[in-house]
Amino acid sequence: MKSKFLRLLALFLTIGVVAASCGSDSDDAAPATTAAPATTAAMATTTAQVEVVADGSLLDTVQARGTLNCGVSGSAVAFSETQADGSVTGIDADFCRAVAAAVLGDAGAVNFVALTASERFTAVQTGDVDVLMRNTTWTQSRDSSVGMDFGPTTYFDGQQLMARVSDGFSASSQVSDVDGAVVCTNVGTTTEKNIAEAALLAGAEITLLGFETSDEVYETFIAGGCDITTTDGSALVGRKVKQQPADQEWVIFPATPISKEPLGPTYGQNDSAWADAVNWTVYAMIIMDEYGITSADVDAACASAEAEVGRLCGGEGELQTGMGLPADAFHQVIRQVGNYSEVYNRNLNPVGLYREGSANAGWLDGGLIYAPPAR
Amino acid sequence: MTGLDSSNVSSTTAGGQPPAATPVSKIAPPVTPKLSIWEWVKENLFSSPFNCGLTVVTTVILLAIFRGLLAFIFNPVRQWNGVATNLRLMMTRAYPEEQYVRIWVCVAVILILTSLSMAIWHAGSALSVSEVGRKLLTTGTILVLFALLAPFSTAATMLWLLVALVVLGFAEFLRRSSRGLEGQTISTLTLLVLTLSGLVASLWVIPYGHHSYIPKRDPRVLAEPGTVALSTKLPWTLMLVIAVVAYFTGRALRDRLPANATRITLIVLWLLAPPALLYLVLRDPAFDMNHVATTDLPIFAAYAIGGTALLSWLTRPSTGELGRIVSAIILLAGFCSFLTPMRMIVRIDMLALAIFALAAPTFSGGPRAQKRYVASWIGLLGVMSWLITAINTPSTVSVPGGFFIGGMSITLMVAVFTLVISFPLGIALALARTSSMPIFRLLATWFIEFVRGIPLITILIFFSIMVPLFLPRGMHLGEVAAVIIGYVLFSSAYLAENVRGGLQSITRGQQEAADAVGMTSAQKTLFIVLPQALRVSIPPLVGHCIGVFKETSLLAIIGVFDILYIGRIVIPGQTEFMGSTKENVLFVSLIYWIFAYQMSKASQRLEQRTGLGER
Numbered sequence: 001m002k003s004k005f006l007r008l009l010a011l012f013l014t015i016g017v018v019a020a021s022c023g024s025d026s027d028d029a030a031p032a033t034t035a036a037p038a039t040t041a042a043m044a045t046t047t048a049q050v051e052v053v054a055d056g057s058l059l060d061t062v063q064a065r066g067t068l069n070c071g072v073s074g075s076a077v078a079f080s081e082t083q084a085d086g087s088v089t090g091i092d093a094d095f096c097r098a099v100a101a102a103v104l105g106d107a108g109a110v111n112f113v114a115l116t117a118s119e120r121f122t123a124v125q126t127g128d129v130d131v132l133m134r135n136t137t138w139t140q141s142r143d144s145s146v147g148m149d150f151g152p153t154t155y156f157d158g159q160q161l162m163a164r165v166s167d168g169f170s171a172s173s174q175v176s177d178v179d180g181a182v183v184c185t186n187v188g189t190t191t192e193k194n195i196a197e198a199a200l201l202a203g204a205e206i207t208l209l210g211f212e213t214s215d216e217v218y219e220t221f222i223a224g225g226c227d228i229t230t231t232d233g234s235a236l237v238g239r240k241v242k243q244q245p246a247d248q249e250w251v252i253f254p255a256t257p258i259s260k261e262p263l264g265p266t267y268g269q270n271d272s273a274w275a276d277a278v279n280w281t282v283y284a285m286i287i288m289d290e291y292g293i294t295s296a297d298v299d300a301a302c303a304s305a306e307a308e309v310g311r312l313c314g315g316e317g318e319l320q321t322g323m324g325l326p327a328d329a330f331h332q333v334i335r336q337v338g339n340y341s342e343v344y345n346r347n348l349n350p351v352g353l354y355r356e357g358s359a360n361a362g363w364l365d366g367g368l369i370y371a372p373p374a375r
Numbered sequence: 376m377t378g379l380d381s382s383n384v385s386s387t388t389a390g391g392q393p394p395a396a397t398p399v400s401k402i403a404p405p406v407t408p409k410l411s412i413w414e415w416v417k418e419n420l421f422s423s424p425f426n427c428g429l430t431v432v433t434t435v436i437l438l439a440i441f442r443g444l445l446a447f448i449f450n451p452v453r454q455w456n457g458v459a460t461n462l463r464l465m466m467t468r469a470y471p472e473e474q475y476v477r478i479w480v481c482v483a484v485i486l487i488l489t490s491l492s493m494a495i496w497h498a499g500s501a502l503s504v505s506e507v508g509r510k511l512l513t514t515g516t517i518l519v520l521f522a523l524l525a526p527f528s529t530a531a532t533m534l535w536l537l538v539a540l541v542v543l544g545f546a547e548f549l550r551r552s553s554r555g556l557e558g559q560t561i562s563t564l565t566l567l568v569l570t571l572s573g574l575v576a577s578l579w580v581i582p583y584g585h586h587s588y589i590p591k592r593d594p595r596v597l598a599e600p601g602t603v604a605l606s607t608k609l610p611w612t613l614m615l616v617i618a619v620v621a622y623f624t625g626r627a628l629r630d631r632l633p634a635n636a637t638r639i640t641l642i643v644l645w646l647l648a649p650p651a652l653l654y655l656v657l658r659d660p661a662f663d664m665n666h667v668a669t670t671d672l673p674i675f676a677a678y679a680i681g682g683t684a685l686l687s688w689l690t691r692p693s694t695g696e697l698g699r700i701v702s703a704i705i706l707l708a709g710f711c712s713f714l715t716p717m718r719m720i721v722r723i724d725m726l727a728l729a730i731f732a733l734a735a736p737t738f739s740g741g742p743r744a745q746k747r748y749v750a751s752w753i754g755l756l757g758v759m760s761w762l763i764t765a766i767n768t769p770s771t772v773s774v775p776g777g778f779f780i781g782g783m784s785i786t787l788m789v790a791v792f793t794l795v796i797s798f799p800l801g802i803a804l805a806l807a808r809t810s811s812m813p814i815f816r817l818l819a820t821w822f823i824e825f826v827r828g829i830p831l832i833t834i835l836i837f838f839s840i841m842v843p844l845f846l847p848r849g850m851h852l853g854e855v856a857a858v859i860i861g862y863v864l865f866s867s868a869y870l871a872e873n874v875r876g877g878l879q880s881i882t883r884g885q886q887e888a889a890d891a892v893g894m895t896s897a898q899k900t901l902f903i904v905l906p907q908a909l910r911v912s913i914p915p916l917v918g919h920c921i922g923v924f925k926e927t928s929l930l931a932i933i934g935v936f937d938i939l940y941i942g943r944i945v946i947p948g949q950t951e952f953m954g955s956t957k958e959n960v961l962f963v964s965l966i967y968w969i970f971a972y973q974m975s976k977a978s979q980r981l982e983q984r985t986g987l988g989e990r
Binding site: 073074075076077078081082083084085086087114115116118119122125126128213214215216218219238239242243350351 | 460461463464467468469470472774781839840843844933934936941943944945947948949950953954955956957
């Protein structure tokens with residue numbers, strides 16, 4: 001018994017000594033590239049090649065990597081849908097493609113990363129995605145304390161309400177008219193908070209019913225379980241087009257939304273070179289739309305272009321090369337993806353959303369879509 | 376040989392039919408009097424007023440549920456086309472079309488292994504003709520109910536009634552004609568193949584699902600209807616043929632090859648199949664041959680030669696205590712290697728060698744045992760090096776999205792890897808918790824109690840969202856890998872407790888008897904305690920397997936595209952199929968049920984085969 005104990009003690013001493021001795025030559029600067037794939041090796045996922053560009057802009061990293069990691073929702077109707085064959089479509093997806101076309105010259109070089117609402121900002125911070133096109137509302141806290149920067153708004157959304165005409169509602173109804181109504185919405189979202197605040201301000205008493213998924217909200221609404229449903233206007237229009245039963249007529253109100261939801265590209269803060277590349281991709285698409293230049297005629301337009309269009313096409317000056325992009329970056333964007341109107345109409349018209357008369361019309365038509373001049 | 380005998384007997388009793396020719400040593404089972412249907416109904420359902428009431432009430436409730444379900448399914452509002460169209464998305468997510476042959480290769484490999492195993496282990500049982508008739512009678516009755524309760528048009532109801540009557544008539548014919556041929560039996564496997572053939576044939580007849588969107592210019596133009604059926608009918612036919620051919624090959628081999636060697640080979644192939652298929656076939660690694668030749672092969676050769684020399688020295692009975700010290704030093708060196716920069720493969724190999732070295736004295740013996748031990752080391756080293764090299768080479772399969780597979784594939788992958796890894800881990804934890812060494816006992820107890828005290832969803836969220844933030848810059852843990860690690864930790868803690876229950880049922884006498892014949896403690900554990908403990912724990916272990924398989928649906932919450940996430944969130948997010956959550960979730964739950972039910976059936980067979988609850 002005693003010898004066993006001694007042997008055990010000796011073993012522990014040896015362990016201690018060897019551990020101490022080899023602890024000293026531990027090397028914190030162990031090349032990450034050898035350790036990283038092997039860590040994942042145990043059950044490896046995609047072979048995540050680790051690129052560390054010390055102190056460089058994300059722009060250099062993306063160009064070195066050759067693909068753009070773009071964070072999308074993957075399940076937002078008309079914004080980013082995953083199709084039956086796994087491809088991603090939608091207005092958000094098209095803006096991802098546009099950035100890839102500008103930075104890499106190939107709209108197909110996008111790796112779409114589907115993110116839930118809770119993990120989207122972490123994914124940007126850990127570098128899993130380069131840019132977030134995930135219908136993310138630009139807010140003060142996200143811009144400051146969350147550590148994000150926001151690009152130009154690509155879609156001006158706002159929360160609205162939807163009710164049945166048979167209940168006496170019309171397009172000119174106001175929030176004050178919903179007094180005593182049962183309102184269905186998704187739980188734990190800002191929509192819930194917004195409607196409660198708006199009703200309080202308007203002096204209307206409402207009963208809120210929360211549901212986990214949007215589909216449940218509309219099932220209940222169709223079945224008559226609630227008088228009113230509320231969420232972002234874009235989603236309401238889509239639902240109305242697709243799900244309104246033959247025996248009901250739905251109406252969306254008030255004309256001025258009860259909340260502002262500006263949606264646009266989001267990226268990590270304090271990286272100007274990368275921010276410029278993303279922002280000017282969007283601006284170029286808006287400017288080209290103002291000139292009416294589409295993917296079909298951009299080649300001809302660029303061949304004989306003067307002034308602003310010529311500068312965006314890369315014909316004269318170093319506007320693009322100066323910001324680290326190829327000279328024909330925006331030419332490629334329009335050629336491969338299209339201008340703002342094309343992208344908008346392609347994705348949002350099928351769900352009943354049109355630019356005319358909405359906040360998303362161009363500034364010349366009374367909307368809010370505006371781009372600074374390219375010069 | 377006894378194993379073979381008992382398996383034969385159990386396979387006949389599995390069908391519920393009294394064995395025709397009982398071995399001499401067995402006592403014939405008691406004869407139950409044969410009742411006609413009406414006698415049975417009277418005896419069991421209407422024997423007393425209370426029983427009558429119970430029967431009527433239950434029948435009414437069941438019919439109402441059945442009717443409600445049918446009314447839901449056949450409501451014209453339902454968008455079942457959403458399910459049919461998105462079948463591919465649900466199974467593999469965005470796996471590229473031109474690489475799809477790889478998926479079929481995997482399916483074929485699994486089918487071949489299944490068929491071979493079925494042949495080697497004598498799966499299936501024989502049904503007498505009258506029994507088949509009785510089963511068809513039940514099917515026919517269900518069809519009649521279906522036709523009457525479903526909200527069909529009159530014409531459709533009539534058509535379904537006609538089908539039901541044909542089935543009923545055929546069943547009655549079988550039942551009546553079977554009187555003359557008592558000895559005639561039909562194998563359940565034949566019935567299975569017939570059913571599967573029917574399903575495959577339906578692909579050729581009914582084209583459904585238009586899966587392929589034209590993505591480029593105008594993303595909302597759908598391809599031809601029927602693409603799902605069109606693109607899968609040929610592969611599935613081929614798969615069926617492959618499975619049948621493999622089964623008959625297995626049957627032919629069964630009588631010619633030594634039973635034990637064949638079974639062990641098959642088990643090893645089953646264990647190798649998941650990583651090999653996933654990393655070599657589905658991922659299609661692009662090997663850098665130069666790197667393989669200059670780095671991987673030399674490392675393998677060094678460990679093979681060095682390990683051979685070391686292990687042959689260690690397995691020599693004369694080595695004695697010095698061997699243990701050397702093994703312990705190698706183990707320490709293996710752990711220390713993590714503190715210095717070097718290739719991961721070198722460290723893993725060193726740890727594996729240390730474990731082999733530590734276990735060597737247990738396997739010492741004649742030169743034959745020595746050779747076998749060294750050969751198993753080289754075999755393991757080869758498989759390990761091969762897999763590590765394959766995993767560390769980039770994939771040639773590029774998909775939009777994080778992981779190269781998704782949907783049902785990822786559900787299965789996470790479940791299989793979790794179970795395969797957590798089984799040995801769980802058993803080790805259970806042994807540690809019951810061991811007499813305080814360090815092991817305490818560590819295992821702490822680990823188990825800690826992990827069991829945390830909800831699974833917390834572990835998953837921790838691993839998917841927080842661990843990436845903790846990792847040093849440049850290090851990257853893929854989401855799927857992180858999730859599997861979390862699942863393994865959770866599952867092994869529960870598994871350990873199930874196994875510990877079994878361990879405690881082994882009486883002290885068994886251990887003393889093993890001691891008396893001079894077994895080492897490793898031999899005692901491996902050959903006496905564990906086999907008995909695991910046999911006792913089959914029911915809770917299978918329950919655990921089913922649980923792990925179903926709990927993979929929690930992946931949906933952290934945004935991994937598993938089948939439930941796709942059904943619940945992604946498909947209703949398509950403009951085309953907005954608001955189709957219910958249909959998709961019903962379909963997904965059907966798939967989960969099929970798998971879980973098969974597992975529970977398999978466990979019943981395993982229990983019968985090991986004689987659990989009988990001895």
